[in-house]
Amino acid sequence: MNGTGPLDGIKVVDLSVMISGPLAGMMLADQGADVIKVESPGLGDIMRFLGSNKGGVTGIFLNNNRGKRSLVLDLKQSEGVDVLKRLVEQADVLIQNFRPGAMERLGLGYETLAAINPNLIYTSISGYGPDGPMSHRRVYDNVIQAASGLASVQTDPATGVPSMYRTLVCDKTTAYTVAQAITAALYARATGKAAGQHIVVSMLDAAIAFMWPDSAMDAVLLDEDVQRAATIGANYAVTELADGYMSAGAITDAEFKGLCAALGHPEMGEDPRFRTTADRMQHLGELVGLMRQYALETTVEAFLARAEEHDVPASAILALDEIADSLQVQHNEVFVEREHPVAGRVREPRPAARMSATPQRLGDHAPLFGQHSDDIVRELGLDPGALRAAGVIH
Numbered sequence: 001m002n003g004t005g006p007l008d009g010i011k012v013v014d015l016s017v018m019i020s021g022p023l024a025g026m027m028l029a030d031q032g033a034d035v036i037k038v039e040s041p042g043l044g045d046i047m048r049f050l051g052s053n054k055g056g057v058t059g060i061f062l063n064n065n066r067g068k069r070s071l072v073l074d075l076k077q078s079e080g081v082d083v084l085k086r087l088v089e090q091a092d093v094l095i096q097n098f099r100p101g102a103m104e105r106l107g108l109g110y111e112t113l114a115a116i117n118p119n120l121i122y123t124s125i126s127g128y129g130p131d132g133p134m135s136h137r138r139v140y141d142n143v144i145q146a147a148s149g150l151a152s153v154q155t156d157p158a159t160g161v162p163s164m165y166r167t168l169v170c171d172k173t174t175a176y177t178v179a180q181a182i183t184a185a186l187y188a189r190a191t192g193k194a195a196g197q198h199i200v201v202s203m204l205d206a207a208i209a210f211m212w213p214d215s216a217m218d219a220v221l222l223d224e225d226v227q228r229a230a231t232i233g234a235n236y237a238v239t240e241l242a243d244g245y246m247s248a249g250a251i252t253d254a255e256f257k258g259l260c261a262a263l264g265h266p267e268m269g270e271d272p273r274f275r276t277t278a279d280r281m282q283h284l285g286e287l288v289g290l291m292r293q294y295a296l297e298t299t300v301e302a303f304l305a306r307a308e309e310h311d312v313p314a315s316a317i318l319a320l321d322e323i324a325d326s327l328q329v330q331h332n333e334v335f336v337e338r339e340h341p342v343a344g345r346v347r348e349p350r351p352a353a354r355m356s357a358t359p360q361r362l363g364d365h366a367p368l369f370g371q372h373s374d375d376i377v378r379e380l381g382l383d384p385g386a387l388r389a390a391g392v393i394h
Contacts, residue, residue, distance in 0.1 A: 005032020006358040010186065012093040013038060013084070014068065017045040019141075019168055020125050020203060021097040022064040023175035028093070028182065029067030029363045030351040036087065036376055037068040037367065041394045044072065044369055057343040057368075066348065067363015071377070072370035072394035075106055079392045086380045088113050088120060093182055097125035100135050110198045120196040121185045123178055129202040139203065144170040148207035153215045153233065174206040238317060239291075244300040248307060248314035253277065258310030262303050263294040340365050370394045 010033040014025035022037070022045065029035040039045055047061045071087075074080040085108075088094060094113065096103055103109050103124075110122045124130065127139030128147075145151045145164055154163045181199050188194045212220070217231050238245050250259040253276055257269030268274060268290060273283040280287055295303075300316050307314035318326065324335050324347065337347045351360035373393045374384035387393045 004358065005030070005360055006355065007183070007186075008032035008358075010034070010092045011090060012036065012095065013087050013091045014095045016095050016097040016125065018047060018097070019060075019064055019171035020174040021095045021123075021178065022047070023172060024123075024178035024182070025068060025095055026064055026066055026363070027175070027179040027351070030360045032358070032361070033093075035068040036071055036372075037065060038071050038073050038084065038087075039369065041072055041074050041391075048369065054344055055342040057340065057366075059343075059346075062340070062343065062346060062366045063348070065366035067361075068367055069372035069376060070367035070370055071373050073373075074392055074394075075108070077390075077392055079387070079390060081107055083377060083380070083382065083387070083392060084108065085113070085116055086382070087376075088117050090380075091117065091120060092186065093121045093123065095123045095125070095178070095182075099138070100124075100126050100130045114196055114198070118195050119189060121182060121189070121199065122196065123182060123199040123201070125174060125178060125201050125203070127202065128204050130200055141168040141170045141203075144203045144207050148204055148211060149215070150207055150211055153211065157234070169210075170203050170207045173210040174201060174203045177201055177206040177209070239295050241295050241303055242297060242299050245317040246300060246303060246314055247317060248312055250312065255312060256280070258307070258312040261310045262298075262306040262312050262314065263291065264298055264302070264306070265290075265294050268294070336362050338365075342368070 007028055010028070012025055012028050012033050012035040014021065014035050014037045016022055016025065017039075025035045025037070037045075043049070045061065045065075047064060048056075048058060051058050051060045053059070073083055075084060104112075110124070113120055113122060126135065127144060128134040128137060139147075142164055148170065150169065151162045151164055154165060155161065156163065178199070178201050181201065185194070185197055185199060189196065214232055218226075218228055236247070238247055248259055248262070250256045256274070257266070260266050260269035272279065274280045274287055304314060304316060306312075323329055329335070334349050335347050336350055337345060340346045346365075348362065350362050353360060370393070374388070377384045377387055377393055384393065
């Protein structure tokens with residue numbers, strides 16, 4: 001173990017806001033990169049103001065920007081553009097998620113910056129893509145959930161009404177796609193396959209690619225004579241027990257018998273109506289009714305104990321404020337609690353992947369607005385006092 005992250009020595013200029021870009025940048029920071037978050041004067045990243053906060057510091061901003069340094073830079077001034085170009089000269093990666101055409105209007109498009117630094121990996125994130133009939137439209141996560149089919153996958157079978165994931169799944173999926181693409185481009189550069197390059201990722205494309213492997217297990221087969229079956233996720237459900245809720249999986253006949261035993265009725269697993277998958281499909285209404293009845297007679301503790309005994313995949317439904325008390329979560333040391341200088345006590349998950357030789361690290365707290373402006377421009381050989389007086393940095 002060398003004590004440094006796998007991206008130690010990589011410099012990232014992060015111009016992005018919200019989540020799709022900032023979360024990608026934070027993952028690179030966790031892996032050792034020096035990530036400079038560049039924000040505009042005034043509001044900066046709107047995530048600084050959205051949701052729960054203490055002392056003006058929000059949880060959502062902390063969750064997507066740790067490990068970065070903050071530079072507040074006025075790109076509407078030519079001097080501000082010049083400062084950014086000085087940053088780009090020394091950078092390995094740039095991330096931006098402005099609407100298509102915005103960077104070009106600032107004089108900061110890919111071709112311009114690639115001429116300054118041919119080794120730059122320039123990453124552009126947008127809602128629908130850089131061109132096409134919908135590329136000009138403003139989007140948020142819920143809009144892409146609708147456009148990508150994800151909301152339709154969440155359709156309630158009882159009512160036929162689609163619904164939204166109550167998590168920003170498209171933003172986060174895009175962020176993970178971007179982070180992986182950047183590291184792949186860094187590898188290509190390091191091995192001589194390319195110098196710099198332009199990475200283009202749309203939230204729409206990332207969401208469809210995320211959904212397709214399982215949700216489209218039926219839609220991928222196009223011939224008329226396909227034997228159709230429900231997707232795996234279509235069977236996901238929450239089961240109400242006597243004192244709480246759980247979710248369990250039973251795909252094989254053996255798992256179904258185990259589930260019956262976990263519900264306290266092993267005889268149901270031997271019932272001729274339910275013995276095989278085909279039998280259960282023929283008597284599904286009766287089966288569901290019995291299982292709901294038996295579940296309401298069973299406590300969560302008793303069910304989980306029997307589920308473990310019979311090797312049934314199952315878990316209680318844990319609320320967010322219960323997760324940190326999970327024995328497995330504690331064993332995995334998932335969370336780190338530490339003191340933020342303004343926001344007080346905070347709880348954050350460590351980077352999920354554990355790397356034996358180049359460990360990831362929990363970066364410093366997400367930066368305050370303009371916290372590092374003077375230091376960053378000084379590193380470029382510029383006078384922070386003069387730039388601040390001119391309103392170029394804040």
